[in-house]
Amino acid sequence: MSIRNRALPRRYLVASDFDQTLSFNDSGVVLSGLIGAERFESKVAGLSRASFVQQGAELAYLLLHDPEFRQVRKEHLIEVGRRIRLKHHIDVLTRILGSGIEGIECVYNVISAAPEEVIQSALEGIVPPDRIHGTRFDYDPETGEIRGIARVPAGYGKVAVLGELQRTLGIPRDRVIYIGDGSSDVHVMLHVNRRDGLTIAVSETRDIAQIARRQVLSEDAASVLVPILEDVAGWEPDQIRACFEDAGLVLQEWDRMRTDVVSIRAADPERDEPAAMANPA
Numbered sequence: 001m002s003i004r005n006r007a008l009p010r011r012y013l014v015a016s017d018f019d020q021t022l023s024f025n026d027s028g029v030v031l032s033g034l035i036g037a038e039r040f041e042s043k044v045a046g047l048s049r050a051s052f053v054q055q056g057a058e059l060a061y062l063l064l065h066d067p068e069f070r071q072v073r074k075e076h077l078i079e080v081g082r083r084i085r086l087k088h089h090i091d092v093l094t095r096i097l098g099s100g101i102e103g104i105e106c107v108y109n110v111i112s113a114a115p116e117e118v119i120q121s122a123l124e125g126i127v128p129p130d131r132i133h134g135t136r137f138d139y140d141p142e143t144g145e146i147r148g149i150a151r152v153p154a155g156y157g158k159v160a161v162l163g164e165l166q167r168t169l170g171i172p173r174d175r176v177i178y179i180g181d182g183s184s185d186v187h188v189m190l191h192v193n194r195r196d197g198l199t200i201a202v203s204e205t206r207d208i209a210q211i212a213r214r215q216v217l218s219e220d221a222a223s224v225l226v227p228i229l230e231d232v233a234g235w236e237p238d239q240i241r242a243c244f245e246d247a248g249l250v251l252q253e254w255d256r257m258r259t260d261v262v263s264i265r266a267a268d269p270e271r272d273e274p275a276a277m278a279n280p281a
Contacts, residue, residue: 009105012232013171014097015162016179018112018119018134021202022221024085027114028059031080037068056113056154056184060135063115063146073144074117074137081121087221089264091126092247096225100243101233106177107169109133111161113154113184133161158188173197177232179224183207198231200224216260222249223262 019026032040043066044058053061062069097106109131110119116134123132138148153161166176176197178188182205189199189211201212202224209215214227222244229235229243241251245267253263 009103011105011171012175012177013166013169014106014177015109015111017181017185018110018114020181021179022087022090027080027118030083034080035071054155057152060149060152077115077117078121081118084122089220089222092222094126104233109165111153111158113152154184155187159191162188200227216262218262220264226260226262
């Protein structure tokens, strides 16, 4: 009896930011509206100008030190997650990454400076909690007040989390894909680029667009599959279009420049309900 050697699938670590990458709005802005806090954006800008905290960690600092934000409890963060407006078809993105690319296995994780409770609440039923790595707080057991910060994945903090995941999963350095949108992703993208991984920018922010190997502009989270299927799986455009169609989506527009500008619609319009655009309460 002969034994056939079957090639094991190539395993990749795919990680993305949360705010503005998987969502349309910032966690801090939504939280400010929820608790009635004022001047959130000006406070963040002031912290950034003073280089007082790492870029991306401004909300964590305010939650620990600002009088207006000291009132925040865990239940507030969970409610913010319910109110976050998500980009379309994150579930399609995670499903195709998990099992829809022949010969490739992708382990998807979210690494963000947004509070972990916010991300877990927003992505409930889409991304398992153990694959979400956000800012983790230490709460007073009696009052529920935030009394400390256990971890902030911002700046070099994202590099540390990514490295830990890579070691735990046993994934080679050149099989890492990172997706981000802003200046807080610069350090981790430079790190991934140096190790021959793939970096994808999903915004026109100058700092990040100049660093990322690929750039995709779309309101649909599934759009980042285009450079992954091209650069990692080596698929041709007709194969990529067929993949989207099999998932019930249509690549309506795909303008190839240095930047991929992608427009996606549901193949069956009745399936593309407004509820798919935002996390249900």
